[in-house]
Amino acid sequence: xxxxxxxxxxxxxxxxxxxxxxxxxxxxxxxxxxxxxxxxxxxxxxxxxxxxxxxxxxxxxxxxxxxxxxxxxxxxxxxxxxxxxxxxxxxxxxxxxxxxxxxxxxxxxxxxxxxxxxxxxxxxxxxxxxxxxxxxxxxxxxxxxxxxxxxxxxxxxxxxxxxxxxxxxxxxxxxxxxxxxxxxxxxxxxxxxxxxxxxxxxxxxxxxxxxxxxxxxxxxxxxxxxxxxxxxxxxxxxxxxxxxxxxxxxxxxxxxxxxxxxxxxxxx
Amino acid sequence: xxxxxxxxxxxxxxxxxxxxxxxxxxxxxxxxxxxxxxxxxxxxxxxxxxxxxxxxxxxxxxxxxxxxxxxxxxxxxxxxxxxxxxxxxxxxxxxxxxxxxxxxxxxxxxxxxxxxxxxxxxxxxxxxxxxxxxxxxxxxxxxxxxxxxxxxxxxxxxxxxxxxxxxxxxxxxxxxxxxxxxxxxxxxxxxxxxxxxxxxxxxxxxxxxxxxxxxxxxxxxxxxxxxxxxxxxxxxxxxxxxxxxxxxxxxxxxxxxxxxxxxxxxxxxxxxxxxxxxxxxxxxxxxxxxxxxxxxxxxxxxxxxxxxxxxxxxxxxxxxxxxxxxxxxxxxxxxxxxxxxxxxxxxxxxxxxxxxxxxxxxxxxxxx
Numbered sequence: 001x002x003x004x005x006x007x008x009x010x011x012x013x014x015x016x017x018x019x020x021x022x023x024x025x026x027x028x029x030x031x032x033x034x035x036x037x038x039x040x041x042x043x044x045x046x047x048x049x050x051x052x053x054x055x056x057x058x059x060x061x062x063x064x065x066x067x068x069x070x071x072x073x074x075x076x077x078x079x080x081x082x083x084x085x086x087x088x089x090x091x092x093x094x095x096x097x098x099x100x101x102x103x104x105x106x107x108x109x110x111x112x113x114x115x116x117x118x119x120x121x122x123x124x125x126x127x128x129x130x131x132x133x134x135x136x137x138x139x140x141x142x143x144x145x146x147x148x149x150x151x152x153x154x155x156x157x158x159x160x161x162x163x164x165x166x167x168x169x170x171x172x173x174x175x176x177x178x179x180x181x182x183x184x185x186x187x188x189x190x191x192x193x194x195x196x197x198x199x200x201x202x203x204x205x206x207x208x209x210x211x212x213x214x215x216x217x218x219x220x221x222x223x224x225x226x227x228x229x230x231x232x233x234x235x236x237x238x239x240x241x242x243x244x245x246x247x248x249x250x251x252x253x254x255x256x257x258x259x260x261x262x263x264x265x266x267x268x
Numbered sequence: 269x270x271x272x273x274x275x276x277x278x279x280x281x282x283x284x285x286x287x288x289x290x291x292x293x294x295x296x297x298x299x300x301x302x303x304x305x306x307x308x309x310x311x312x313x314x315x316x317x318x319x320x321x322x323x324x325x326x327x328x329x330x331x332x333x334x335x336x337x338x339x340x341x342x343x344x345x346x347x348x349x350x351x352x353x354x355x356x357x358x359x360x361x362x363x364x365x366x367x368x369x370x371x372x373x374x375x376x377x378x379x380x381x382x383x384x385x386x387x388x389x390x391x392x393x394x395x396x397x398x399x400x401x402x403x404x405x406x407x408x409x410x411x412x413x414x415x416x417x418x419x420x421x422x423x424x425x426x427x428x429x430x431x432x433x434x435x436x437x438x439x440x441x442x443x444x445x446x447x448x449x450x451x452x453x454x455x456x457x458x459x460x461x462x463x464x465x466x467x468x469x470x471x472x473x474x475x476x477x478x479x480x481x482x483x484x485x486x487x488x489x490x491x492x493x494x495x496x497x498x499x500x501x502x503x504x505x506x507x508x509x510x511x512x513x514x515x516x517x518x519x520x521x522x523x524x525x526x527x528x529x530x531x532x533x534x535x536x537x538x539x540x541x542x543x544x545x546x547x548x549x550x551x552x553x554x555x556x557x558x559x560x561x562x563x564x565x566x567x568x569x570x571x572x573x574x575x576x577x578x579x580x581x582x583x584x585x586x587x588x589x590x591x592x593x594x595x596x597x598x599x600x601x602x603x604x605x606x607x608x609x610x611x612x613x614x615x616x617x618x619x620x621x622x623x624x625x626x627x628x629x630x631x632x633x634x635x636x
Contacts, residue, residue: 055473078478103474
């Protein structure tokens with residue numbers, strides 16, 4: 001079961017004018033896997049993700065998501081994936097219940113399905129007392145967990161998480177990752193981008209993007225062995241600091257370094 | 269379809285839970301129409317004038333009586349000498365001074381002519397002009413009265429008729445303008461703000477990743493505003509009919525249809541604005557500067573287009589509101605139908621199609 005590829009990208013490229021944002025990336029993601037998609041800001045991970053979730057058409061290359069082609073069948077991809085962005089993405093001026101009803105509705109769930117899901121979700125997250133409160137009144141951690149659950153309402157095959165734990169306290173992050181594990185355990189593939197290198201350690205496999213290219217792809221353990229590094233943070237720093245091949249350097253050099261220094265401070 | 273209804277329902281939650289948008293939607297139209305209807309007016313009523321009567325005879329008394337009994341003037345104040353003129357003007361006590369020369373009656377009888385000087389406070393040129401016109405017409409009437417036994421060999425009698433607005437009510441001019449502004453404001457500004465709000469919050473991304481088609485998202489966002497704009501248009505028309513006695517001479521149906529056309533036009537402009545602005549603030553500024561100001565100043569609502577410089581006339585022609593105001597005035601005041609207004613309607617329709625096409629194109633580019 002673990003050997004079915006739910007995401008297949010081959011030479012996937014996106015160009016904006018002369019600038020190559022994503023440069024011929026090739027990778028596969030297996031069913032039920034937690035796949036970490038790492039890279040500095042501007043390395044192209046958001047652009048790559050947008051192509052996979054069907055809201056941006058690739059310039060060249062091939063990609064299949066949940067068995068559907070990104071060029072010819074983005075509509076079917078959309079039905080089979082969930083998405084949660086780094087910006088918190090529920091409606092603040094709607095209640096918890098209204099948010100669930102709305103998002104269930106746009107994914108075509110019936111009223112009964114929505115009701116069943118809602119009860120289940122409210123129970124699991126312990127939101128019983130606030131189900132009729134506006135989302136704006138909830139603490140950020142709760143909102144984030146709720147947003148994650150809402151993205152899973154329609155039982156997608158793959159869930160894309162774009163820096164889901166930005167700005168959340170360590171305890172909530174921990175709980176959030178427990179939810180991710182549980183989701184993956186139930187057979188949903190998790191595709192996650194993150195800034196936190198310690199989170200990279202939780203993934204089954206990670207890819208690291210530098211200047212639009214995937215420079216490394218393996219399990220955290222193997223990556224650490226290969227780069228002779230103590231932690232994923234070190235792996236990341238080694239990769240980002242090694243001079244990139246001239247034909248791929250779309251970004252001015254040194255930008256990645258600066259960014260890494262920030263990361264270093266954050267994660268240490 | 270069910271998804272769509274859920275979407276619209278959500279949109280109404282947003283609108284009704286936001287006090288600011290509620291105020292713009294419902295408070296603004298009523299406040300504006302009341303303001304323009306009652307307070308802001310370019311009609312001349314009860315203007316304070318002063319009179320310097322140097323002869324104080326029967327004729328001057330008669331003229332003074334005529335002037336002060338007209339509804340245009342009131343509070344006549346008698347002053348004694350030229351020196352006082354300056355001071356009453358400066359104090360802002362009066363808008364005009366009438367000066368009768370010495371021996372007014374005697375001169376009139378002996379020399380067949382006498383002079384009245386009209387001095388108006390032209391800091392407000394429109395009022396000054398109107399006052400002098402009114403005074404002239406009162407004097408002319410009086411002249412005809414005293415001359416009625418005398419036969420003048422050649423006589424040209426002008427007969428002026430103020431067609432379609434006999435009482436020269438300014439509210440007749442303001443209602444079409446205010447209606448245009450409100451529909452523009454609600455449709456274009458509110459939609460552009462509500463779309464950019466989703467962009468700002470990141471929910472737009474979530475919607476685009478969902479199985480909803482981009483066109484469904486946009487239509488779902490604008491449908492509530494079409495509905496609210498129609499309600500607004502009805503409120504304005506009802507208010508102007510019942511409070512300001514504004515006539516609707518032409519077909520109400522045509523009025524409704526043209527209004528919906530204009531609303532859709534404004535909505536497509538709103539979508540266009542939302543595609544070029546990233547934040548709600550930008551959307552609001554662009555709407556205010558790019559739409560509201562031109563509608564106020566260049567659409568012929570307040571300032572007549574024919575007296576604008578050529579370049580502004582050209583700009584005024586490409587503002588949809590210009591054509592909508594012509595249509596509104598035509599239907600409401602003149603009672604004309606499509607037979608007359610087909611050209612304006614066609615222009616409005618053409619603009620609407622153009623803006624919709626442009627915003628679809630822009631929207632697609634943005635999605636890339």
